[in-house]
Amino acid sequence: MTAAILSTGTELTRGELVNTNSQWLSEQLTSLGFTVVECTAVADDQAHIIDALNRLAKQTRIVICTGGLGPTTDDLARESAAAAVGADLICDETVLEAIKARFKSLGRTMAQSNTKQAFFPSSAVVLPNPAGTAPGFAMTIQNALCFFLPGVPREMKDIFELHVKSRIRELAERTSYQVHLQTFGLTESNMADQIAQLKLEESFGENTTPSVTIGYRAHFPVIELKVLARASDEKEARIVADRIAEKIRERLGSYVFGGRNDTFAEHLGRVLREKRLTLAIAESCTGGLVGKLVTDVPGSSDYLLLDTVTYSNQAKGAILGVDEELIAQKAAVSVEVASAMAEGVLRVAGSDIAVAITGIAGPAGGTDEKPVGTVCFAVATRATPTKTVTRKLPGNRDYVRVLSAYIAMKMVVEAAQLL
Amino acid sequence: MTAAILSTGTELTRGELVNTNSQWLSEQLTSLGFTVVECTAVADDQAHIIDALNRLAKQTRIVICTGGLGPTTDDLARESAAAAVGADLICDETVLEAIKARFKSLGRTMAQSNTKQAFFPSSAVVLPNPAGTAPGFAMTIQNALCFFLPGVPREMKDIFELHVKSRIRELAERTSYQVHLQTFGLTESNMADQIAQLKLEESFGENTTPSVTIGYRAHFPVIELKVLARASDEKEARIVADRIAEKIRERLGSYVFGGRNDTFAEHLGRVLREKRLTLAIAESCTGGLVGKLVTDVPGSSDYLLLDTVTYSNQAKGAILGVDEELIAQKAAVSVEVASAMAEGVLRVAGSDIAVAITGIAGPAGGTDEKPVGTVCFAVATRATPTKTVTRKLPGNRDYVRVLSAYIAMKMVVEAAQLL
Secondary structure, eight states, X not given: OEEEEEEEXXXXXXXXXXXXXXXXXXXXXXHTTOEXXXXXXXXXXXHHHHHHHHHHHHHOSEEEEESOOSSSTTOOHHHHHHHHHTOOEEEOHHHHHHHHXXXXXXXXXXXXXXXXXXXXXXXXXXEOOSSSSOOEEEEEETTEEEEEEOXXXXXXXXXXXXXXXXXXXXXSOOOEEEEEEEEOSSOHHHHHHHHHHTTTHHHHOTTSSSEEEEEEEEETTEEEEEEEEEOXXXXXXXXXXXXXXXXXXXXXXXXXXXXXXXXXXXXXHHHHHHXXXXXXXXXXXXXXXXXXXXXXXXXXXXXXXXXXXXXXXXXXXXXXXXXXXXHHHHOSSSHHHHHHHHHHHHHHHTOSEEEEEEEOOSSSOOOSSSOTTEEEEEEEESSSOOEEEEEEOOSOHHHHHHHHHHHHHHHHHHHHHHO | OXXXXXXXXXXHHTTSSOOHHHHHHHHHHHHTTOEEEEEEEEOSOHHHHHHHHHHHHHHOSEEEEESOOSSSTXXXXXXXXXXXXXXXXXXXXXXHHHHHHHHHHTTOOOOGGGGGGGEEETTOEEEOOSSSSOOEEEEEETTEEEEEEOSSHHHHHHHIIIIIHHHHGGGSOOOEEXXXXXXXXXXXXXXXXXXXXXXXXXXXXXXXXXXXXXXXXXXXXXXXXXXXXXXXXXXHHHHHHHHHHHHHHHHHGGGEEESTTOOHHHHHHHHHHHTTOOEEEEESTTTTHHHHHHHTSTTGGGTEEEEEEEOSHHHHHHHHOOOHHHHHHHOSSSHHHHHHHHHHHHHHHTOSEEEEEEEOOSSSOOOSSSOTTEEXXXXXXXXXXXXXXXXXXXXXXXXXXXXXXXXXXXXXXXXXXXX
């Protein structure tokens, strides 16, 4: 069952916007069991839109078209769809009243140009838009069921979820299932080697169903591992995918921290909550990034007591009680200062665990002995000796900071699990 | 002069990757003066790739194709390009030696599969790849000059900059110039109203050249304003765009903080550096985000002395000296506590300016009187009375946090400019 995506908008062909709609829709259609053969973006030009619509509707069974439903003259989806099948545009009075009512509720009068948004090709079915003025619509063009959705991502997703999914779900034969595992701390090739040693293929044989494909997707510094199983139906595929994912999870151990859409900071939050532990952070080169990531999670105020970013040595002394002489002797980027920072912030905040990061994120500040990318970490708790680590991290300022933040969070998780 | 972009890769049609290559190339081609008529992504399927290549090469003068240059069986760019013109693939011995040498320098032997990367259609010109094993190539298909580049963004960009730009620059007639202004603090419609009042069109007349188009692009919470001028040549267009941009800049005043690619944190850094001022930050609901943004700028350790994230009331007392009774009386989210935090962090850090943020980012924690989105700000300096602001910000947790961070930075800039 094939599908195609057509995005319209000159902002796309001019490169003013990354086409995230196309990625989201491809992912949705793929997970529903469709094979997306093409994703195309064309400018707001009626002849181009009609050509692309006809071409894609001839080749595939489902076409999802986004954009061009606004009230202005460069919004051409309705006209193009009608022209593709030689239909007229007719006014849907119910939609027109709804648009008028919407403007009235906002204390405004509907502009004449908005009238356009109530016109649809005569053969179309209207798809209501819960959030905006512009409804979508569905109609058949050539062999394909075509859906026309707004370009605004939130509205596009709402209409897809509410009105498109249920209409197309039964068209695709779902014979696959994918499990997602989030990992941090191993390289792709290291994971691939470890998974190869599991000899998964022996369970199934190369040319028989069910079959399993392992994929990787990096969102630095997290690598998502995808276990895709194909079988005679979705239920069987799911059983296989779950079983294989479980084997991989066992093998990779604590490098796997979650499933689809899980973040490392959520994982950290779950561990701290489970153990009823509180956290304090002392940052230097990460500049607040660890705190930002930890507090991205709603409710993190339950366990995060304090984060300090002590860039200056004076602040390291005044806030964390780090001895100026220690800094003079050992340098600000040293495991000794990292320890003193962690122990200092633990004491000041009265938390159960504290982590400290001090390093050289670059581009300046490196020396022969401590090049850019040198970062010292320390984790202190009320119960165990302070643990320190020095790492020489590759990459530019952004990479060093992001990777440092994840290493710090991972050290907190490991310390918490021992308490 | 028309152009098209063809991205190949099943990871794109399956929605596993956002197609940033396509956006980057569209932007480059547009700024070189080309009209990009279509951006298409197809799966790793030779028949589809050949169809798309022939179709786009017939319609346009330039086609940029990315992906499919790797060593594996699903890398099909070479085969597809050769098939499109009925050419053979022949081995380029120089490239083969370079690939072998590259492996040798890494202490490894070249795998047989890499041999493939030295084969090119007989009519192609090789485009060396400074970073990877896979060179690109250029050849004519139908009416179009077609460039084949790797899918890895870094390598694609390098080859484009080094070998494609110079070859295509002279093909396009550049008659336009665009100036970018970064703004924060005004809505798009408010800016549009103010710009309308400048009556820019009176300077030029509607149907005559030069003409000017004003565009907007939101990267929440920053709105980029684009002034695109078209004239008889690029030089004239630039003079017009610069003049109009200057008029707009005057009108919008301090809401404009920079030009293309400038960030607000860089603007803040410039102001602090110019005035030789130092900064301290006391965050609560933003959780380290202000510090993160400020320290995204290399060299920010010159002016940022300290950032504290005092989530707990105990920490607000211990670190910043905020009176527990004040918190009990006025609540943690209040202008009084914001003032005490700003004055506390100013004192502890010994900085010239300090800013404090305390608020309810949600989703929980709101009350009738102080709903989610209520955020209190304070800026303290050594020379002027502490200034406070309370805002009720719309949107979800992310929006509230990001917008709060920008409001705080803006308050610092305003305070610094008065010192």
